[in-house]
Amino acid sequence: MKVVVVGAGLAGLATTCHLLGDGHEVVVVERGFKAGGRTSYVKDGGFVMDNGPTVFTMISMVDAALRAVGSSLYERLDLIELVPAYRVFYSDGQSFDGEGSIDVHASKDAMYEEVKRKCSSKDAESYVKFSSYLRKLYEAEFPNFIDKNIDGVLSLMSSPKAAVSLVKLKAFSSLDSVVRGYFDDERLVKLFSFQALYAGLSPLEARAIYAVITYMDSIEGVYYPRGGMHQIPRALKDAASDAGATFEFEFVVEGLEFRDGRTKDRRVAAVLGDGGERIEADAVVVTTELAQAYDTFLADLRVPNVVTQGEYSPSAYLHLLGVRGTPHGFAHHNIFLGTAWKEGFQSVLHNGRRMRDPSLLVSLPTVSDGSIAPDGHSVLYALEPVPNLDASIDWTFERDQARSQMVQRLTEYGFISDETDIVVESIYDPKDWLSMGMSKGTPFALSHRFFQSGPFRPANFSKEVENLFFAGSTTTPGVGVPMVLTSGKLAAQRISNLV
């Protein structure tokens, strides 16, 4: 079959590799001039700064896509396992016997020792039990409900044993209460539940099924491809090209041509570009943000309600800096958990306000990779979760506020001595994400609240057009690098099942 994939982000690239592996002919059309989508970077003044994802977990999914085209992760990427996976600081003075941070290690033994040293032997024993809980949760949830095509609510019944296991594992109880069942120490409760925010949820409101995200980074580990995260799409694109895929860059999809005009039994016959290009297709996979797709080239089709009326995840204020000096005492990824835990999530998720004392991710990739900055310099990637554009924040004003607060925090934490250390910087606020086509100005798409997950998320197949499929963060299974790579595999499976 000849398949046209719209979009060369990670979802489109994974779809392409899996389709090629199944013997299909693939043409990828991408409006940009390179592959990667939001897994991108800026180059400025000798600094190479990723401006998309930074926390890379579940590397086996990139490997699976590469293996589909006869290559492998270690052949295409120079991967570094980050030890520690990240370092967590508590800004409310909850220090660990003089040390203000705790390291998260994927190695069970190393993490046992860290928890024993920084907290107590009892907590270390609890960590061992918790990590085995996470593994069981992942084993019941991932293959049966995430890495599997879902046709509707009833498909949830197709794995009754796994569903029973999830109930037994209290996966539908509150995440906070399940984590508290293991740890008395408030710091550890925060450490093992904050990851719900990656799914656009407050750790205090999420169900325990979302602890699967904690499993992904705390147990499977965090990696970094030398050169930067954008090496991942580069590797996938190269492997797909070597296996015969055709890439058409600067091709903006403007419409689809249908084989007949009727709504029923409709089939896509070709993909149309805004420069008059026309590429015939036996099947099409759309991997772009769905709200934008339905506003433009899918305008003839019915928009799933959740796309227009659903709840979108919080957004991010992202501040990239190329700075003088090499800060000490930090890991590659550093997480600063703010005070007023409950109030902070309430502000961003429900009250449309920035956190008073925000939880921040500050990555310092130059700890692992000196090639991305001039000698004696460092790259900083500082991200603050902020409300999306549903909130009434005026970012033309707020942007300067957020910038000066971030510079002040980076100075207080010791990443820079003062503003004069900054050599280059780039800032992205929700309006920037919107201008790149991201609905509600968030890079994290529809949130993963229960009724926007699994069978309740927009399906990865069209209910109106027989040979039209979807991948990417607005469809199933969802947002984030591991999920969109999985979405590509699932879309490819649907097409291969057509034959």
Ligand SMILES: Cc1cc2nc3c(=O)[nH]c(=O)nc-3n(C[C@H](O)[C@H](O)[C@H](O)COP(=O)(O)OP(=O)(O)OC[C@H]3O[C@@H](n4cnc5c(N)ncnc54)[C@H](O)[C@@H]3O)c2cc1C
């Ligand atoms: C700042 C930031 C931090 C993040 N942090 C993490 C993290 O640490 N860990 C993690 O796992 N995830 C993270 N994410 C989320 C993750 O990056 C995304 O979920 C994932 O990359 C989305 O990939 P995608 O292929 O679905 O979409 P995209 O990368 O957006 O790809 C869609 C592609 O479609 C193209 N396109 C759009 N419209 C058209 C058209 N009309 N014609 C042709 N082409 C079109 C676009 O140009 C784009 O290349 C982060 C994202 C951002 C931005």
